[in-house]
Amino acid sequence: MNRTQLHEQILKKKSFLCIGLDTDIKKIPKHLLKSEDPVFEFNKQIIEATHDLCVSYKPNLAFYEANGVAGLMSLEKTMKIIPEEIFSIADAKRGDIGNTSTMYARALFENYGFDSVTVAPYMGSDSVKPFLGYYDKWVILLALTSNEGAFDFQLLQLAKGGTLYEEVLKKSKTWGTADNMMYVVGATKAEYLAQIRKIIPDHFLLVPGVGAQGGSLKDVAKYGMNKQCGLLVNASRSILYAGAGEDFAEKARAEAMKIQKEMAGLL
Amino acid sequence: MNRTQLHEQILKKKSFLCIGLDTDIKKIPKHLLKSEDPVFEFNKQIIEATHDLCVSYKPNLAFYEANGVAGLMSLEKTMKIIPEEIFSIADAKRGDIGNTSTMYARALFENYGFDSVTVAPYMGSDSVKPFLGYYDKWVILLALTSNEGAFDFQLLQLAKGGTLYEEVLKKSKTWGTADNMMYVVGATKAEYLAQIRKIIPDHFLLVPGVGAQGGSLKDVAKYGMNKQCGLLVNASRSILYAGAGEDFAEKARAEAMKIQKEMAGLL
Numbered sequence: 001m002n003r004t005q006l007h008e009q010i011l012k013k014k015s016f017l018c019i020g021l022d023t024d025i026k027k028i029p030k031h032l033l034k035s036e037d038p039v040f041e042f043n044k045q046i047i048e049a050t051h052d053l054c055v056s057y058k059p060n061l062a063f064y065e066a067n068g069v070a071g072l073m074s075l076e077k078t079m080k081i082i083p084e085e086i087f088s089i090a091d092a093k094r095g096d097i098g099n100t101s102t103m104y105a106r107a108l109f110e111n112y113g114f115d116s117v118t119v120a121p122y123m124g125s126d127s128v129k130p131f132l133g134y135y136d137k138w139v140i141l142l143a144l145t146s147n148e149g150a151f152d153f154q155l156l157q158l159a160k161g162g163t164l165y166e167e168v169l170k171k172s173k174t175w176g177t178a179d180n181m182m183y184v185v186g187a188t189k190a191e192y193l194a195q196i197r198k199i200i201p202d203h204f205l206l207v208p209g210v211g212a213q214g215g216s217l218k219d220v221a222k223y224g225m226n227k228q229c230g231l232l233v234n235a236s237r238s239i240l241y242a243g244a245g246e247d248f249a250e251k252a253r254a255e256a257m258k259i260q261k262e263m264a265g266l267l
Numbered sequence: 268m269n270r271t272q273l274h275e276q277i278l279k280k281k282s283f284l285c286i287g288l289d290t291d292i293k294k295i296p297k298h299l300l301k302s303e304d305p306v307f308e309f310n311k312q313i314i315e316a317t318h319d320l321c322v323s324y325k326p327n328l329a330f331y332e333a334n335g336v337a338g339l340m341s342l343e344k345t346m347k348i349i350p351e352e353i354f355s356i357a358d359a360k361r362g363d364i365g366n367t368s369t370m371y372a373r374a375l376f377e378n379y380g381f382d383s384v385t386v387a388p389y390m391g392s393d394s395v396k397p398f399l400g401y402y403d404k405w406v407i408l409l410a411l412t413s414n415e416g417a418f419d420f421q422l423l424q425l426a427k428g429g430t431l432y433e434e435v436l437k438k439s440k441t442w443g444t445a446d447n448m449m450y451v452v453g454a455t456k457a458e459y460l461a462q463i464r465k466i467i468p469d470h471f472l473l474v475p476g477v478g479a480q481g482g483s484l485k486d487v488a489k490y491g492m493n494k495q496c497g498l499l500v501n502a503s504r505s506i507l508y509a510g511a512g513e514d515f516a517e518k519a520r521a522e523a524m525k526i527q528k529e530m531a532g533l534l
Contacts, residue, residue, distance in 0.1 A: 022367070062363060062370035068378045069343065072336050095387060096329060096360050097414040100289070103329035111335045120362060120387045122409055124416020142389055147364040149391020152438055153431065159424035164431065171419055 001087050001115045002136050003179050003204070007228040009055045009085055014264035016229050017256065018056035018089065018206065020236030021046070021078065022063050027241055029248045039067065039074040042248075046240060047081060049249035053260040056232050057082050058089035058206075079112050087232070089140060089206070090114040095123050101130040109137050116140050118184060118206070121168045125175055132176045139181050143168055143196070146186025146209030169199045178202040185224070187215025187233065193223035201226060208234040210259075217259070221266040229267065235259060268354050268382045269403050270446050270471070274495040276322045276352055281531035283496050284523065285323035285356065285473065287503030288313070288345065289330050294508055296515045306334065306341040309515075313507060314348060316516035320527040323499050324349050325356035325473075346379050354499070356407060356473070357381040362390050368397040376404050383407050385451060385473070388435045392442055399443045406448050410435055410463070413453025413476030436466045445469040452491070454482025454500065460490035468493060475501040477526075484526070488533040496534065502526060 010016050021043055025033075028042045035041040047057065059078060064071035082088050090108045094117060095101065101119075108117045109131075116138035119128055131139045144154055144165045154165040162170075169183065178200075185196055187209035196205070205224055209215040210233050217233060224231050239259075243251025277283050288310055292300075295309045302308040314324065326345060331338035349355050357375040361384060362368065368386075375384045376398075383405035386395055398406045411421055411432045421432040429437075436450065445467075452463055454476035463472070472491055476482040477500050484500060491498050506526075510518025 024370075060363070060367055060370075062361070062367045062374065065374035066370040066378070068374070069336055069339050071374075072339055076336065091363075093361065093363050093387070093390075094329070096327070096358075097412070097416075100327055100329045103291075103327075103333040107329065107332035107335070107338075111333070120360070120389050122387050122389045122420060123360075123412050123414060124419030124421070126414050126416040128416075145364070145390050147390060147393050149364075149393040149395075152391030153389060153435065154391070156431070156434065157426035159426050164420065164423070167423060168420065 003228065006055065006087055006204070009087070010229045010267070013052065013055055014267055015053055015055055015260045016231045016233055016263055017054040017259055018058050018232040018234040019046070019050055019054045019239055019256065020091065020208070020234050021057055021059040022236045023240065024063055025067060029244055029246065031246055037074055037077065039064070039071065040077045043074070043078045044081060045249040046252055049253040050239070050256045051083055051086060053253070053256045054086070056087040056089060058091045058234055060091040076112065079114070088115045090117040093118050093120050093142065095120040095127040097123065098126045098130055101127050105131045105134065109134050116182070118142065121172060128172065128175055132180055137180070139176060140206050141168070141172055141181060141183050143183040144185050144189055144192055146188045146215065150186065150189070166195070166199060169196065173200055173203070178204070182206055184208065187220050190216060190219035190223055193220065197224065197226065202230070204230050204232060206232045206234060210235050217262055218266065225266070233263070270495065273322065273354055273471070276354070277496045277534070280319065280322055281534055282320055282322055282527045283498045283500055283530055283534070284321040284526055285325050285499040285501040286313070286317055286321045286506055286523065287358065287475070287501050288324055288326040289503045290507065291330055292334060296511055296513065298513055304341055304344065306331070306338065307344045310341070310345045311348060312516040313519055316520040317506070317523045318350055318353060320520070320523045321353070323354040323356060325358045325501055327358040343379065346381070355382045357384040360385050360387050360409065362387040362394040364390065365393045365397055368394050372398045372401065376401050383449070385409065388439060395439065395442055399447055404447070406443060407473050408435070408439055408448060408450050410450040411452050411456055411459055413455045413482065417453065417456070433462070433466060436463065440467055440470070445471070449473055451475065454487050457483060457486035457490055460487065464491065464493065469497070471497050471499060473499045473501060477502050484529055485533065492533070500530070
């Protein structure tokens with residue numbers, strides 16, 4: 001999927017919602033455990049109930065890998081039912097030396113068919129570039145994450161000026177373009193978005209941390225939105241686990257709709 | 268496996284060799300492609316031919332994930348035939364917010380039974396700590412990697428003094444101990460090892476970059492060795508692909524023995 005197509009979906013659906021499919025077999029409604037593949041069954045009902053309200057789905061690979069080979073089969077099946085017009089994100093936070101990143105790219109883009117993958121920047125350019133060699137596929141590079149640990153290194157002041165996460169933005173934006181790179185910027189740090197937009201005015205930002213992690217959608221839109229919206233705001237737990245009974249998908253839809261309506265007002 | 272047991276293995280085998288099982292189905296000898304699971308068959312023969320010469324095996328997960336579900340099954344089978352006294356490393360370079368790292372820990376330590384996992388530091392303490400909650404399991408944190416991209420961020424000078432990778436060492440060493448944390452330090456930067464040993468004198472270092480990537484074993488031992496050896500030096504491609512014919516395992520053994528003999532002289 002390219003940037004224009006993504007922007008069109010956002011306008012059509014009046015939504016820049018990304019739903020994180022962080023499906024934890026220990027948290028899904030009990031009645032699903034009887035089905036052959038409970039994680040897939042959960043995802044299927046979530047996708048059926050929400051696909052008109054969001055523009056992106058983001059399975060976090062850890063939740064599938066935790067269930068071993070069976071988990072990866074749930075992921076494969078989930079990828080097959082995500083509608084083609086919805087931007088899929090492999091939340092994998094990969095990154096390794098060049099020949100290894102090439103293997104991850106093959107796994108995520110070719111085997112699973114993801115549109116994009118989240119990548120960690122610590123190993124530098126040659127760990128990121130193999131992901132950029134695919135037509136209409138995207139790298140979503142970690143810049144400023146939503147967790148407490150973000151303060152350990154990402155906000156360190158550099159001798160040359162600026163912070164580490166700003167240097168990650170400045171350096172990495174030369175590796176690709178706004179047509180094949182996005183950045184992860186946590187909603188819990190919305191006050192940094194204005195500064196980030198000075199460095200990367202055109203790139204899309206993937207913003208986790210709204211919902212369970214407590215970030216404000218209004219602030220994110222105020223400081224982060226650009227001409228093409230430029231935002232994918234993720235919510236996971238607050239939607240997936242809105243209900244714990246047989247009506248979990250309805251409850252998830254209601255929660256997604258609440259966010260979508262707020263987004264429609266902000267667009 | 269604990270630190271004393273690892274040290275005992277090093278003394279017994281006169282080796283601190285780690286063999287990277289970066290098994291690429293496109294590079295293994297052609298005659299193996301007839302077998303039911305060529306990657307596993309290759310690994311099996313490599314392990315049979317080298318297990319008395321090395322103290323660690325390190326499958327890089329990307330190479331298995333690139334083959335989809337079948338690849339993960341090859342990995343599961345490989346883990347079952349690695350002898351118990353050999354330290355197994357999931358070279359996965361994971362790291363995510365706490366509840367997600369917990370899932371990765373479950374996948375790698377519980378499902379596959381790895382002794383350790385490589386973790387990327389960018390997301391900070393709460394992305395690393397879930398891996399430290401397991402008895403006799405290890406985090407191997409990226410500090411200074413062997414690739415060209417290491418220069419992009421790891422060697423940035425900080426305003427408070429020192430470089431980013433040194434700050435990663437200083438801060439992260441308080442998250443665990445030398446009994447549950449190791450660090451990745453590339454052999455291609457052996458001159459940094461003396462400085463690194465000032466910060467973490469007791470920790471084991473996992474040192475990639477000897478062999479195909481060109482680092483010197485002698486320099487690594489000179490600057491990096493401590494009282495318990497404190498080194499696991501990895502070679503992957505130079506051993507795995509030493510031969511391309513039916514005698515590939517013999518050729519791999521010969522290459523591993525060459526390194527082991529040099530290590531025996533350095534111990």
